[in-house]
Amino acid sequence: MSQKYSLFLYRQDCVKGEMFNLTAEQIEEYKADGWLDSPESLDIPEEPISVEEVESMSPDGLIKKVEGMGFIVMSPEQLKAEANKMASVVLDIGKFDDEVIEAEYNNRFNTETKADESNVVVINSDIPLINRFLANPDSLSEDELVELGSDYKLGLRKSFSRDTMVAKLNEAINQG
Numbered sequence: 001m002s003q004k005y006s007l008f009l010y011r012q013d014c015v016k017g018e019m020f021n022l023t024a025e026q027i028e029e030y031k032a033d034g035w036l037d038s039p040e041s042l043d044i045p046e047e048p049i050s051v052e053e054v055e056s057m058s059p060d061g062l063i064k065k066v067e068g069m070g071f072i073v074m075s076p077e078q079l080k081a082e083a084n085k086m087a088s089v090v091l092d093i094g095k096f097d098d099e100v101i102e103a104e105y106n107n108r109f110n111t112e113t114k115a116d117e118s119n120v121v122v123i124n125s126d127i128p129l130i131n132r133f134l135a136n137p138d139s140l141s142e143d144e145l146v147e148l149g150s151d152y153k154l155g156l157r158k159s160f161s162r163d164t165m166v167a168k169l170n171e172a173i174n175q176g
Contacts, residue, residue, distance in 0.1 A: 002023035002024065002025065003023065003024070004021050004022060004023055005021070005022060005023075005024070005027065006019060006020070006021050006083055007019070007020060007022070007027070007037075008020075008072065009030055009031075009035040009036065009037065010035065010036045010037075010038065010039040010042060011033075011034050011035050011036065011042075012034065012042055012043065015039055015042055016067070016071075016072060017039065017071075017072050019082060039069075039071055049065070105135070108131075129144055129147060129148045129151075130148065130151070130173075132144075133145075133148055133169060133173075134173075137166045137169070137170075142158050142162065142165070143158070145162070145165040145166070145169065146158060146165070148169060149165060149168065149169060149172075152169065152172040152173070154168050154169070154172055156168065156169075
């Protein structure tokens with residue numbers, strides 16, 4: 001299955017753009033059909049505007065002017081929400097066999113998992129910390145959480161509660 005990318009594309013008959021969720025091959029097909037990464041190459045009639053006019057415009061007036069030129073104006077929150085909406089995929093994991101799930105896990109994290117007599121899952125420690133954290137934050141020791149936090153310049157300390165460290169790491173990873 002090819003990876004899909006969420007992106008805005010523009011065309012002469014769609015100057016405001018449209019968001020698509022496409023594979024690399026589909027992106028090339030769309031571009032061959034006249035879709036562009038940016039509306040700047042489109043032939044959009046422009047009214048000349050001076051620097052003084054832009055400086056004197058209110059934020060709402062400037063937004064309307066830019067939108068009238070075919071650009072989409074979004075706040076950072078709107079952009080993140082739109083990207084998340086396009087990237088979300090709903091899977092019913094209950095429909096997969098346990099063997100398939102375990103094989104996929106082993107494939108993604110290049111590991112073998114096994115349960116010891118106490119039914120504790122042992123995970124190969126050669127896996128990068130970030131992959132282990134994403135798979136199961138509880139699989140990392142406090143030292144490993146602090147070490148992973150240093151990769152994100154979080155300044156985590158062993159004196160922090162485990163929940164605090166996990167929450168800060170999740171926030172940094174989701175923003176990064």
